[in-house]
Amino acid sequence: AQSVTQPDIHITVSEGASLELRCNYSYGATPYLFWYVQSPGQGLQLLLKYFSGDTLVQGIKGFEAEFKRSQSSFNLRKPSVHWSDAAEYFCAVDNYGQNFVFGPGTRLSVLP
């Protein structure tokens, strides 16, 4: 079965520092991959997506992610974190066009 792991349950960074959130997937075909962000009590907002082509994808709010097939990874990065980025981040893979499989999430805290 398809699965998504996010090894870091909680990450704390200082405002202005760089950020990398890890995502690994187990999938039997070329994956479609997504990153969503969820603020407390809210739904999920799409940050970026990868379908094919350039393995470095740009998203909203200054985020980017790189697809590495050899490592089965799709890590999310941001060069300089803002206090408003504090939220829960979810990586997801499209399950053969039927539904999305989500990782358990990484909670990001930002220190002033």
Next chain:
Amino acid sequence: DTGVSQNPRHKITKRGQNVTFRCDPISEHNRLYWYRQTLGQGPEFLTYFQNEAQLEKSRLLSDRFSAERPKGSFSTLEIQRTEQGDSAMYLCASSLASTGEETQYFGPGTRLLVL
């Protein structure tokens, strides 16, 4: 485009009562999904519709759960005889499935608390 909307946003009920949630997708989207999210976890797939047809149901969707999308537009999710374990956030998403490169857009969710 007003996005995906869900009502109510919050629901508190007593164990054994029935509850119904509504989801209005983005207007031109032909697919609609329901997910359940418990505290500290990622969303888990429950079921999805393509137009009015319910195409897939997760094993998480017990007999007490039923979903409909009667005219291929809005959808309802009903939980009968609620149990405390049903307490969760119920998320709806919609997408336009045409080329296979599908993006799901989520609503704000309905948070259910069963006492």
